[in-house]
Amino acid sequence: MSDYAIEIKGLAKSFPDFQMKDLNLQIPKGYITGFIGPNGAGKSTTIKMMMSLMHPDSGEIKIMGQNIQDHAEEIKARIGFVYAENVFYDHLNIKETERLIAPFYKKWDHQKFTDLIQSFGLPKNKKVKDFSTGMKVKLSLAVALSHHADLILLDEPTSGLDPIVRKEILNILYDIIQDESKTIFFSSHITTDLEQIADYITFIYDGSIILNEEKDNLLQHYRLVKGDQKLLEHDRLKDYLIGLEKRDTGSIALTKEAEVFEEMYGDQLVIEAASLEDIMYYFTKREGF
Numbered sequence: 521m522s523d524y525a526i527e528i529k530g531l532a533k534s535f536p537d538f539q540m541k542d543l544n545l546q547i548p549k550g551y552i553t554g555f556i557g558p559n560g561a562g563k564s565t566t567i568k569m570m571m572s573l574m575h576p577d578s579g580e581i582k583i584m585g586q587n588i589q590d591h592a593e594e595i596k597a598r599i600g601f602v603y604a605e606n607v608f609y610d611h612l613n614i615k616e617t618e619r620l621i622a623p624f625y626k627k628w629d630h631q632k633f634t635d636l637i638q639s640f641g642l643p644k645n646k647k648v649k650d651f652s653t654g655m656k657v658k659l660s661l662a663v664a665l666s667h668h669a670d671l672i673l674l675d676e677p678t679s680g681l682d683p684i685v686r687k688e689i690l691n692i693l694y695d696i697i698q699d700e701s702k703t704i705f706f707s708s709h710i711t712t713d714l715e716q717i718a719d720y721i722t723f724i725y726d727g728s729i730i731l732n733e734e735k736d737n738l739l740q741h742y743r744l745v746k747g748d749q750k751l752l753e754h755d756r757l758k759d760y761l762i763g764l765e766k767r768d769t770g771s772i773a774l775t776k777e778a779e780v781f782e783e784m785y786g787d788q789l790v791i792e793a794a795s796l797e798d799i800m801y802y803f804t805k806r807e808g809f
């Protein structure tokens with residue numbers, strides 16, 4: 521059996537103003553992977569293709585070892601899809617929603633759903649249209665967990681949520697992943713959320729995967745170097761810079777080779793930890809993109 525929850529090979533999809541040419545990606549089972557990238561990078565397009573809601577021009581997507589094109593219904597039953605927009609019927613309350621959706625799932629667990637609704641503090645009699653965005657995300661998560669999804673795919677679930685509800689959602693995700701048979705793939709602009717809970721980070725830009733690594737590795741290896749522009753742009757060092765930014769007070773760049781700068785200039789430069797947001801920002805400023 522494959523150790524990967526998601527395996528993508530040679531995926532291509534073109535729109536008039538966007539091209540994904542040869543996307544390859546492997547997402548390990550049993551972990552939380554954060555999917556980051558600026559607006560229009562291709563996150564939703566990738567997730568929609570994983571859910572078979574959009575067809576690729578070419579390439580292959582395997583979920584839990586099975587090809588999505590050939591086994592769409594079977595695979596979708598194993599995926600819990602969560603996104604901030606409402607996926608349920610507005611005019612129904614939770615009980616009516618359950619009655620409507622449960623028959624679609626072979627493994628529906630009524631007791632689990634009831635327990636989750638209770639523990640997420642969701643109102644039983646309110647219609648979904650009167651739910652806050654946070655409540656809708658919690659309802660989607662309750663549904664995903666009640667049909668025993670192995671893979672939870674979340675497309676921007678925390679956007680538009682206040683910090684308290686975001687924290688609650690992150691705690692729920694963290695609890696889910698304690699069951700090592702589950703995998704979470706989570707797209708977000710809110711890189712601090714991913715810094716808190718992701719084990720791996722996949723970074724997409726302009727339809728291509730730029731990074732796909734353990735989060736701790738990324739945060740350990742990438743550093744910001746700050747200092748005089750002439751020092752940073754030294755011919756021997758230029759290739760080590762990722763996205764140089766010139767400011768009046770000096771220049772800043774990202775690097776994976778901070779020790780080279782340190783050896784050459786010592787304390788003439790300031791070397792600092794980079795956040796996921798810094799990593800994303802400086803990669804998108806890199807020349808050649």
Ligand SMILES: Nc1ncnc2c1ncn2[C@@H]1O[C@H](COP(=O)(O)OP(=O)(O)OP(=O)(O)O)[C@@H](O)[C@H]1O
Pocket residue numbers: 535536537538557558559560561562563564565566
């Ligand atoms: N159905 C479509 N028809 C035409 N262009 C599309 C369609 N869907 C997506 N696109 C284009 O593909 C590109 C990638 O869009 P996508 O929604 O995947 O980005 P994203 O990374 O999810 O961005 P955001 O963070 O803003 O949601 C964008 O340029 C978008 O305009």
